[in-house]
Amino acid sequence: MSKLSGIDFSHFEKQSIVNVIIGSNSLLELELTAGGLVAECPWRLQRENKIMAGSSDSREVPANVQLKESLIGCQVIEVIFMEEVKMLRIAFSGSIVLDLFHDSCHFEGWELYSEDGFTFISLPEGDFSLQELCTTQDQCGE
Template sequence: MTNVASRKLAFFEGMKVTEIKKNIPHPLLISLSTGGLSVECPWRLMSGGKIVLGQTDFLHQEQKEFNRGILDKALRDKTIRCVEWLDDCYLLRIVFSGNYVMDLFHDSGSQEGWELFGNGDFSFISLPGGEPEMIEKDEQ
């Protein structure tokens, strides 16, 4: 990723998680103080080098509320410390306060994977096939 894109992703640093919801059609929506993250692809939440929760756990019917509670407890009111795009493996990594790291990895050739957006500013989106695109408001 270019230095310009890296600087733009720094926009999200310091934002606080305000709400976590499971929406339709988006399996996961994380609201931020001035933006959000919509996730339609596999993800995992890690702490201390271990997976705390992943998309499969989160969608598991029999423990859905329990797992949603784990995610909410882990991320609510946490602050984004760093957002990284790992170009060699098409992975979006978000580092939160409290020693939590969320990895999002696209797994579809025909569907979008995730969108990280700032309210009225810009959007960083994973297009079908995994290629990322930065969309700025003045381009729309």
């Protein structure tokens, strides 16, 4: 069993996907109602434990349109990070799960961010950078 991080991702819960960009070289961007995700690493989307699409499928244009249509409007249910295997998992409404796998010693894997200042970046070699939320005016520099 992989160790789950103690990172609080609860501020992403109930945010909805408002836009999806699927590009070349494994690029996946999800725009959320108050944040987003940019992934440049292997990923897969599953619905009810069946793979809907993966980063190696991302160049197929007709499938991209269908995939985007099925994701727009989905709400974030849960976000977890499995430290041991360097995997970020985001569960959405509609039994959809997105898994991101960091697999590079040279490049960043993903950036998950919110408009309120939270950022979680997968760094080279499996390290990560975490900028927590500003909860007081002193922390936010205001």
